[in-house]
Amino acid sequence: MKKLYGLLTLVALLASGCAPGAPAGPRTLTIMTHDAFAVSDSVVATFENANNVKLQFIKSGDAGAALGKAILAKGQPLADVFYGVDNTFLSRALDEGIYQPYHSPVLANIPDAYKLDPTDNALPVDWGDVCLNYDKAYFTQHGLAPPGSLEDLTRPDYKNLTVTENPATSSTGLAFLLATIGHFGDPGYLDYWRSLRANGVQVVDSWDTAYDTDFSGSAGHGQWPIVVSYGSSPPFEVIGAPQPLTDAPTAAVVSDGSCFRQIEFVGILKGTQNLDLAQKWVDFMLSPIFQADMPLQMYVFPVNSNAPLNPVFQKYMAIPAHPAVVSPADIAAHRDAWIEAWTNTVLH
Amino acid sequence: MSGLAVVSISKAFGEHAAVDGVAFDLAEREVLALLGPSGGGKSTLLNLIAGLEAPDAGDIRWDGQSLLGLPTHRRGFGLMFQDYALFPHKNVAANVGFGLRMQGKSRAEVEAGVARSLDLVGLAGFERRDVNTLSGGEQQRVALARALAPRPRLLMLDEPLGALDRALRERLLDELGAILRRLHQTAIYVTHDQEEAFALADRIIILRDGRVAQAGRPAEVYAAPANRFVAEFLGLKNVLPGVVQHEAGRATALTALGQVPVSNASLAAGAAVEVVLRPDGARLVDPGPMGASGPNGTGGLKLEGRIVDKSFRGNRNLAVLEAADVRLSFSFPAGQALPEVGEVLHLYLVPAAIHVMPSADGAARREAARG
């Protein structure tokens, strides 16, 4: 019994120590992010020292879950800044009005193509392309030419080789669906998917399952040599190999219209008590120091044209010149209908 | 008054009244036996006294103070259960010392108390034994030691010998009696066996269907059972219906077997009675006329019957005879020679072996109809 009481006291003490409270010294800036957020401690230290502030990050699940939480906490925001909405969720975030606008001066260095919100409630921070990836070794072994476009996947040579994610449960899958919509148009995309289905496409629930378990080119050694993943995955196979590699084991299909560009946004939450610090942080996120740090931390790429890019990316990554485009407004308007149509075509 | 006073308590479970208006007193140092058939309410009564159940009506007092509302663990009574209820996860010493620990005694006192208790029951040295490996007799003694160790002001024993074989039971009965007397322990002893009750008790109460059928000293109750139920329960199986007659200033009861003397003057002529013939009160006699006048005209009953069954019981011979369509059983000393089955036996019963009880009319008629 005594042991139990002792343990209980210990836990209570720890919990009280961890409870968020107003510290006496520097102010605290709270940033709500999705789970994939990562940043170097030196970068964080730079900001903290420059502004005499303590940064606190709150991980809130994947992009959709985090947005849901931000929306429900609208009256009493969980944080000062929210990073993690992407262009498929942008309209929802803007319609729910969780942000307040901020016309950051750094926006001048960011190409207009990324500025999907003209009101500057949500400011672009990074981008990544959702593209088909393929396992080079497989195609070499089978004497098959690797796929070069979306259309290739429907050819009989490529029967039963592709795994993709369910757009209803995976933002990667949704992005790929949008790529096909952008490329083939509505309702043309349904014919494409019909042929894909006839050609034996495997659908799974999330990127994790598709890439880690089912893709043959990853460390999971799955069954399928073609997967819907990111343009950044091939260079990361190189960077993340246990022993040095001379060539990337996988590659992405980057022909016109075969990729979809995801852009992620940051915004200052309405109701913040630390507006000045929040604005400084947004500026910081858009500026070269942070932007250059992102690729190795979050596997996404900077919007700021002044941010230098690691040479390994230039070597192993092919950046699509013309990714497929669907506007956020269209996404907001038709997303449910598209997903339902897709489900009926591919799954039922 | 010092001691226990049970004042008209009742307890019902659903529709069934387990205890109905039972009242008695128990003085300190007295041993009371609660006797009755199974289902008669004895265990319920013990539970009520111990505080494990609350009565629907009535009161329980100790030294004049009501115990109602006082929780069990503060009553200072002891209860030894029929199935012992030894704590399976504690050894003998831990079981026996439990009550002492609850009293807050120091470890040394507990150990000493345990040793004393075990010694008392003849299990000295058993402290470390695992209770689950003990024999039935040993478990019973541990249970007794456990109940006695905290020196309860009242000890209740619920059929403690029920689970033992006969030889063990008799031996333990003697030991139990000795222990109770040695400790001057106030006790209530519940049993369905009248031999145990007679052996241990200063007074007995016979319970039937939750009510007191008769109370008194063992010898008194045995000599003068109040009604057929008590008589039959005490093993007095020879009960006949009869009718009271007054003649020549003497009261007799007329039965199917003849007339018997009636000593109870309050019985009016024509009253229905039950006549008990004690099985141990018969003597073999020569054949002669049946009737109320004995060899010296002093009353008693002479009867004859055909033997229908005979058995040897170690210390006595039992014979069952049939006379006037009534079956009677009598016991004789072991050495006494008896005629064979089918032959006629002639007996004489002394007046002391005949007891007349008033009967509830309905009961008598029912019994008569049953024959």
Add this chain to the structure above:
Amino acid sequence: MDEHRPALSSDRHQGPAAGSNASRQSLVPMFFLVLPAAIFLALFYFYPMAAILQASFARAAGGAGAAVTAVLGSPAYLRIIGFTFYQATLSTAITLVIGLPGAYLLARYHFRGQGLLRALTAVPFVLPTLVVAAAFSALLGPRGWLNLALMAAFGLTAPPLSFVNSLGAILVAHVFYNTTIVLRLVGDFWSHLDPRLPAAARVLGASPLRTAWHITLPLLAPAIAAASLLVFIFDFTSFGVILALGGPTFATLETEVYRQTVFQFNLPVAAVLALVQLACTLALTVVYTRLSERVTVPQSLRAARETRRALRTWRQRLGAGLLVSVLALLLVAPLAALAARSLVLEPGQGGPSAYRFSLAFYQALSINPNNSIFYVPPLAAVANSLLIAAATVVLALALGLPTAWVLASRQGRERLTAGLDALLMLPLGTSAVTLGLGFIVALNRPPLDLRASPVLLPLAHTLVALPFVVRSLAPALRSIRPRLRQAAAVLGASPARVWREVDLPLVGRAVLVAATFAFTISLGEFGATAVIARPQNPTVPIAIYRFLSLPGALNYGQALALSTILMVVCTAGILAIERFRVADVGEF
């Protein structure tokens, strides 16, 4: 004998409150006993649930009614409800078929390695779904150990075995996860059954099978019912398994709630589905309570060390060996495959020419290659997990013990206890996504502004662990002969001391089982992952997920390495709990 006449004060009439004399008094203490758990549930379950349901229906055009009719009138949703029941029923049945013989073996016999086997079979419970998928892939995937072995042995070019997304995969994964519940709940109870009872049946002419059917199973019924209920509810609300191993063609209530909430942000529909799920859970619990009331009988519980015997005949040994093999194959082999994969470098690009043992992934765990601020050394992640698990165990036991005691006492309070029982089960049957959002909506004002507090994690874990604790303890408590409590009371033990001296030691084993459940539930972060906003100190499952969500062999390998560490920590923790002895708790 008096005690078998139902009309008298037999055992059945007397609950642990030592008789109805105490009943009027003990109603008040009973209330206080239940109060902590009641407050806990009210604050951290009912209040957030009410808040999110209200917030959700406020968004519905047409109000709650429209949303309800939309859902219940749609055949698609009805199909989803039907499938949810279907897969849960199948999974539970198979889990019982595999678990009961295993429980028998562990309960009735003692053999070498038994403790380890028991601990290992509990490890699957702890693993996040993606890790389970990785484990099965490591065993049965195209480059999994089994396929490699078969290909090498028979000179095949293509892997002969494949483990595809299917209903079969769902069932296998469910059995993998939940067998331990049956093994523990039923096995523990079984080990206390008086072996003389089946022996008596055998003497009376019953064959072993008939004895099992007529004697043993009815006596075990309360434990089996408890285990079945928990397994069923877990399968019913299963999320990760359906998504990852079933695939998109399968949808259950839970996955649909997730989809509607996170992707569609269609909160009204999600709320209705969550309510349907809750209603089903409630109905199941009520059925269970009625059933268990009827099947529980007071028994003399025997010490486990008394009832277990050694394996003597060759037939017993063969049977035991078979059972152990099945259990090991199903439950332990995938874990071993995972661990093995974390310890080798595979040939191929970026690897050696042949399979080679290497600690590279473990070493990589302690390196922060990019100086990420969120990097946490594995030891720190393990420490975080253990700390939260310890807090969960303490909280769940502190709340659950008195509650189980109240539930086990039956006298005249059937309605109250049935209601309490049902309320306790609700968090298990609640969609984690919905509840997580409920925290956001409800706990947003000081002093309850815990939305981003680390305290929320053990609280959320306790919500899930509490019904397990109560379920482990209640059958055992109900089966204590009331006579023993009475004996203690007569000897002067106050109700609290009766609890300490009689109930607790006799159910000590069950307390350990309950503690183990709370520990593993917390380690495995059921329901809390991705639903609670967390500050910077990740626990092991979070760290694993992070590795799995990034490409690269090193990341994948680190995920496997960290998973192996989690498995080892879990096994060690369980073995430690099982060896825990305080006074006579756990001895029995």
